[in-house]
Amino acid sequence: MNEAVHPDMRTLMQVREASPSATTIAEQRANWKTISDAFRVPYPSDMDVGDAVMTGDGGPVPVRIYRPTNANGSGVLYFHGGGFMKGDLDSGDTVAWGYADKIGAVVVSVDYRLTPEHAYPTAFDDCYSALEYTHANANGLGIDPARIAVAGDSAGGNLAAAVSLAARDKNGPDIAAQALIYPMLGLNLTQVTGGEQGDAPGLSKRAVSEYWRLYLGGAETTDDPYAAPLVGRDFAGLPPALIHTAELDPLHDDGKVYAERLSAAGTPTTYRCAERMIHGFTRARFEGPDVASEFDFICDFLKQHLIV
Secondary structure: OOOOOOHHHHHHHHHHHOOOOOOOHHHHHHHHHHHHHHOOOOOOOOOEEEEEEEEEOOEEEEEEEEEOOOOOOOEEEEEOOOOOOOOOOOOOHHHHHHHHHHHOOEEEEEOOOOOOOOOOOHHHHHHHHHHHHHHHOHHHHOOOOOOEEEEEEOHHHHHHHHHHHHHHHOOOOOOOEEEEEOOOOOHHHOOOOOOOOOEEOOEEHHHHHHHHHHHOOOOOOOOOOOOOHHHOOOOOOOOOEEEEEEEEOOOHHHHHHHHHHHHHOOOOEEEEEEEEEEOOHHHHOOOOHHHHHHHHHHHHHHHHHHOO
8 A cells, every 4th residue: 555645544445446447337336336335334223214205396305314312403414425426325324324423413315316317407406405305394304404514525525515505595594514525626627727636546537527527417617606616706605614625635626725715705614634545535434543533523513513
């Protein structure tokens, strides 16, 4: 293993490197399932977990709801990663139940529709619909509607940021906080150049470009901030934000630049970089004490804004 990479990333790198070559979307999804399954840890036996369907403007949105025994009335909408074209409720399971367990929140994990079958704005619409439904039905879910946060990793970080922007713009449901973990925000689609980690273990710049092409329905760029939040111009009045990047990640600069723009606009912003860690580190939260601390940092940030 590259000595520059944190040892807590060893298993994550080994599992990824063992994945067979994938040229089709079906093969990429199969590899993603194998990687995700390798890091799935059963949720606590006393946690109530069940699948449900929320009704949105675009149709039904499948979700998985995690209710811990220490539920404190707060809620977190979680959007999984996977480049907008991989992932499901199972792939995000261990991260989602971890938030429920450590925060004491009812977590709603959203199974948004994927590209290329469903290009933008479908995933965004599904996630925004889930926010509206959760807020409107908060009491029945055991959630205080004033204490709902959004969280997502990678493509899910994009969706959490976009939902936060839209809720502000549309006078939609209040969001108590947003946690964007190694988010995919569209830096390479703007005039800003950068990318200290063009190719890093676990994710390449080429793969990011392909994810964007599929998400945007073949387009190479967009001026829609709900698709790529970094093309936006107004970052004021947004929920308090945690931007948590990985040092060895081609998306590192996406998060760093977004944090700078939020902060400059007066949005309360916490920026943290997981040193020597790679894209996807939250998946490996049981693989060592330092990566566990990075996961705890996210939970502590959300608790700060959710617990009365």
